[in-house]
Amino acid sequence: MSAGAVAPALRDDVTRGRTAGRARRRRRFPRPGGIVAFIFGTVWLCVVLFPIYYMILASFRSQPAYLNANPWVPNGGFSLSSWAQLFQGTSMATYLLNSVLYTAGTIVVVVVVSLMAAFRIVRHQTRLGPVAFRLILLGLAVSIYAVLIPLYAITSELHLYDTVLGLVLVTSAASISLAVLLTVNYVRLIPAELFDAMAVDGASELEVFTKLVFPMSRPVVGVVAIWAGIGAWNNFVLPLILTQSTGSTVLPLGIFSIYTTNSGYGVNVPIVMAGCLFSLLPLLLLYLALRRQFVRGLGAFALR
Amino acid sequence: MSVGSAAVRPGSPPAVGARMRSGGAQRLAADILGLSPALLLYGVFIVVPMLFALVLSFTRWNVVGPIRWAGFANWQLLFSDPLAHGALLTTIELAGLSWVVQTPLAMALGIFIAGRQRYRAVYASIYLLPLLMSTAALALMWQGVLAPTFGGMAFIARNLHLGFLDQNWLGDPRLTFYVIIGLVTWQFVPLHTLLYQAGRRAIPNELYEAIRIDGAGPLQTFFYVTLPQLRYTIVTDTILILTGSLTYFDIIYILTQGGPANTTLVLAMDMYNVGFAQTLFGYASVLAVVLGALGIAVALVLVRLTGFGSMRSGQEGIS
Numbered sequence: 274m275s276a277g278a279v280a281p282a283l284r285d286d287v288t289r290g291r292t293a294g295r296a297r298r299r300r301r302f303p304r305p306g307g308i309v310a311f312i313f314g315t316v317w318l319c320v321v322l323f324p325i326y327y328m329i330l331a332s333f334r335s336q337p338a339y340l341n342a343n344p345w346v347p348n349g350g351f352s353l354s355s356w357a358q359l360f361q362g363t364s365m366a367t368y369l370l371n372s373v374l375y376t377a378g379t380i381v382v383v384v385v386v387s388l389m390a391a392f393r394i395v396r397h398q399t400r401l402g403p404v405a406f407r408l409i410l411l412g413l414a415v416s417i418y419a420v421l422i423p424l425y426a427i428t429s430e431l432h433l434y435d436t437v438l439g440l441v442l443v444t445s446a447a448s449i450s451l452a453v454l455l456t457v458n459y460v461r462l463i464p465a466e467l468f469d470a471m472a473v474d475g476a477s478e479l480e481v482f483t484k485l486v487f488p489m490s491r492p493v494v495g496v497v498a499i500w501a502g503i504g505a506w507n508n509f510v511l512p513l514i515l516t517q518s519t520g521s522t523v524l525p526l527g528i529f530s531i532y533t534t535n536s537g538y539g540v541n542v543p544i545v546m547a548g549c550l551f552s553l554l555p556l557l558l559l560y561l562a563l564r565r566q567f568v569r570g571l572g573a574f575a576l577r
Numbered sequence: 578m579s580v581g582s583a584a585v586r587p588g589s590p591p592a593v594g595a596r597m598r599s600g601g602a603q604r605l606a607a608d609i610l611g612l613s614p615a616l617l618l619y620g621v622f623i624v625v626p627m628l629f630a631l632v633l634s635f636t637r638w639n640v641v642g643p644i645r646w647a648g649f650a651n652w653q654l655l656f657s658d659p660l661a662h663g664a665l666l667t668t669i670e671l672a673g674l675s676w677v678v679q680t681p682l683a684m685a686l687g688i689f690i691a692g693r694q695r696y697r698a699v700y701a702s703i704y705l706l707p708l709l710m711s712t713a714a715l716a717l718m719w720q721g722v723l724a725p726t727f728g729g730m731a732f733i734a735r736n737l738h739l740g741f742l743d744q745n746w747l748g749d750p751r752l753t754f755y756v757i758i759g760l761v762t763w764q765f766v767p768l769h770t771l772l773y774q775a776g777r778r779a780i781p782n783e784l785y786e787a788i789r790i791d792g793a794g795p796l797q798t799f800f801y802v803t804l805p806q807l808r809y810t811i812v813t814d815t816i817l818i819l820t821g822s823l824t825y826f827d828i829i830y831i832l833t834q835g836g837p838a839n840t841t842l843v844l845a846m847d848m849y850n851v852g853f854a855q856t857l858f859g860y861a862s863v864l865a866v867v868l869g870a871l872g873i874a875v876a877l878v879l880v881r882l883t884g885f886g887s888m889r890s891g892q893e894g895i896s
Contacts, residue, residue, distance in 0.1 A: 306795050314689045314700050320763070321704055327729045328718045343736075344729050386614040393611030398604035405612045412623050414876060418824050418845045419869025422633065422852050422862055423626035426640070446622030449615055478607055507711035509827045514853070525713035529831060532717050542721045549714035556709045564702055571708050572771050 332356065332547035339543045355543035359531075359551065362544075364519050368527030371437055372506060372552075375523050378441035379448070379505035380498045386445065387452035387497065391460045392486045394453070396468060406457065412450030421514050428515055435517045444511055448501045455573065459493035460486060499563075499570025506556060524552040630869070633862035640856055651863045661864060663839055664847040667754070668871075671843060672822040674758050675765075679818055680811070683766050687773020688803065701774070708767045712827035719760055720832060723747055750838040757841050760828055765821065769814050776810030777803065812883045819875050823868065844868050 330347055331339055338350035359365055390409070394402045424443055425434070433439030463486065471481050487494070509525045516522060522530065528548035535541040560567045634652065637645045655661055690701035707715065722729040723746040734743035746756050784802045793801065826845040829835060835842035835850065844864060852861030 310689050310692070311696075313685065314697065317686060318700055318703060321706060324718050324722050324763075325706065327722050331721055340727055344732055382618075386618060389611050390615035393608050397608060399601070399608045401605065401608040401612060405616055409615060409619055412619060414873045415623055415627060416820075416824055416869050416872045418826065418848065419865045419872075420623065420626035420630055421848075422858055422865055423629035424622065425853075426629070426858075427621070427626060442618065443622050446618040449619050449623075453615060478611075503709070507713075509711060509713050509831075513830075525711040528717060529713050532720070532831075540720070540724070542724070542727070545717050546721055549710075549718050552714050553710050557706075560705075560709055568705065568771070571705060571768065572775075574708070574768055 328546045328550055331543050332550050334543050336541050336543055355541075355547045356551075358544050359547045363527070363531055363548075364522070365527065365548070365551070367519060368522055368524045371521060372524040374437050375440050375444075375508075375512075376502050376505045378437065379444045380502045382441060382445040383448050383452050383501040384494055384498055387449060387456045388460075388487065388490060388494065389482070390449075390453050391456035391490075392482055394457050395460045395463075406453070409450050409453050413454070415450075417447050417510070421510070424511075425514050434515060435521050437516075437521055437523075439515055440508075440512060440521075440523070441505075443515060444505050444508060445501075447511075448504060451573065452497045452501065455497055456490065456493055459490050463489050495566050496569045496573055499566055500573040503556065503570065504574075528552055627869070630862050630865050633859055634866050636859045636862075638858045640858060647859055651860045654860055655863050655867070660839065660842070661844075661847060664842045664844045664864075665867075667840070667842055668823060668844045671754075671758065671761075671825060672819050672875075675761055675822040676815060676818045678758060678762050679766055679769055680814065682762065683769030683814065684773050684807065684811075686766065686770040687775075688777045690770065691774045691777035701770075704770060705767050707764050710764075712764065713831060715764055716760070716828045716831040719763075720747070723756065747832050748837050750840045753833055753837055754840045757825075757829060757833070760832075761822070761825055764828070765818075769818065772810055772814050772817075773807065776807045780806040812879065816876055816879045819879070820872050823872050823875070844871075 327344065331344060332355055333352060334342065334344075334350050335352040335354040338352060342348070342350045390405070394406045397403060428434045428439045428443065431439075433442065467485055467489075468481065471485055476484070507525060508523070509529075512523045512526050516526070528545065531548050532540060532545045535544060633644075635647055635649070637647045637650075686704065690697050690704065710718070725731055725743075725745050725748070730742050730744075730746065733739060734741075744752055747753055780803065784806065785798065788798050788802050824845055825843060826849070829841050829843060829846050830849065833841045835846045845868060848861050848864040848868060851857050851864060
């Protein structure tokens with residue numbers, strides 16, 4: 274009887290001692306599991322980095338050097354000729370300008386429109402608010418590929434085909450469902466007392482929106498802006514369907530056209546790589562500056 | 578739908594309107610004013626196109642000419658079109674294989690970067706790089722690596738005498754489909770890794786303490802604590818991978834155009850060819866409707882099988 278009671282207590286002591294020892298030792302020597310994890314993580318790190326490394330290296334070579342030298346080792350052949358060709362021989366400046374307009378326009382439209390809607394949905398005064406919310410949420414199930422053909426026809430009809438404005442409006446519409454979901458979930462956390470206080474002060478709807486809703490929602494505005502911005506900057510299929518001329522071509526299509534027009538005897542890989550790297554650069558710099566916000570913005574892609 | 582009712586419930590009653598009693602018309606005007614931009618965008622560019630696609634699927638149209646009624650002719654064509662059947666099969670294979678490859682990899686990486694070690698935070702921020710790239714840049718970058726003769730892989734194969742690396746990666750009917758799976762994995766694993774990282778961090782530490790005191794090894798810990806606790810994350814992520822992989826288009830359009838020998842011809846690619854290349858917009862709309870319905874069906878089936886509440890809790894901690 275007493276032996277039975279003592280045994281578990283004893284075992285408990287022993288294990289506690291052992292785990293305490295292990296915890297102390299872990300500080301200096303990684304556990305075998307940690308080493309396996311380290312190796313696994315490092316292997317994936319290399320898988321992620323090796324094509325990017327290749328791209329960077331190739332973009333700083335001239336076409337002859339790329340074809341002759343070892344493409345994996347940065348020895349000799351350093352040249353900016355591909356970058357020079359990229360900006361002199363192609364419409365890169367136009368692509369860049371269009372991409373900036375497209376991205377900025379989409380961010381502004383998505384943020385303003387979804388936050389306005391979220392404000393009315395949370396502080397609804399008629400049945401319209403909840404009904405509109407449910408309707409908009411159904412859009413989460415719609416695949417953009419299912420509506421590409423009608424979008425092509427409708428933008429043509431509205432004289433929005435081959436314009437950056439058309440791209441902005443269509444991309445914003447495709448982003449609106451998730452943006453409204455995210456903003457509504459945030460705006461409804463604003464305490465009712467704050468709205469009441471502003472009502473007592475006789476604030477107009479516009480004042481409530483600009484002085485209360487917008488400032489209080491800044492974190493979710495950041496997430497939505499980054500998510501919508503990356504979606505527009507990197508979009509390929511909507512510009513492919515909805516634009517045609519060089520004057521309205523955005524970066525992803527621009528580098529694709531460099532790829533298709535440079536294929537004579539083999540593609541001029543260094544120019545294409547410089548174009549790819551150049552289109553990535555702005556996002557990369559922003560990512561380095563705003564890493565935490567970016568991770569949350571990218572996480573929103575998981576909800577789409 | 579339960580998302581709608583749960584999220585629409587306002588944190589507070591509409592006290593302003595109730596107290597002011599300023600007339601129904603005025604209150605309706607306020608709601609309309611705030612909601613109309615969103616509803617207008619959504620209606621014109623999402624709802625109307627959806628209905629339009631459905632209507633177009635019963636017509637013949639080549640953009641320049643008039644739209645002609647075609648009855649069920651396009652839908653009948655769907656049943657006798659071997660290319661569409663192949664594309665449907667390829668789409669399903671791509672979705673299934675993507676799930677098989679991406680799920681374990683993303684889970685392992687997610688658990689790895691959920692660790693609080695400093696180097697893992699650095700690794701995690703590098704892992705996200707593919708998500709920042711446009712699909713166009715990503716595909717063209719890999720084109721450079723995989724190109725025959727002068728590509729990076731071909732160079733390694735020649736100089737290190739690793740003959741098996743000297744393949745026509747993007748032109749060999751036996752290989753290209755799997756190369757595309759690999760590239761899609763490279764692109765999207767970081768996103769799924771983020772989900773699993775959030776899922777792993779949400780598991781209470783007490784569970785790990787308890788099973789360690791019971792003397793469990795790392796494998797037992799994984800199968801008795803980590804895996805069961807990640808079940809909602811797995812459900813959410815599965816829906817995401819399957820619905821997302823129905824619409825892999827950009828990489829395929831840029832690198833293979835559906836070839837070689839139609840081995841990478843997915844439904845979205847087929848729709849693009851039929852519609853925008855052959856201008857058979859009626860039949861292309863049939864393929865578009867099938868594609869849209871497939872996505873909704875996959876999401877609905879998975880949600881029904883696993884419960885919507887589980888999906889919602891799986892998403893917590895992300896945004």
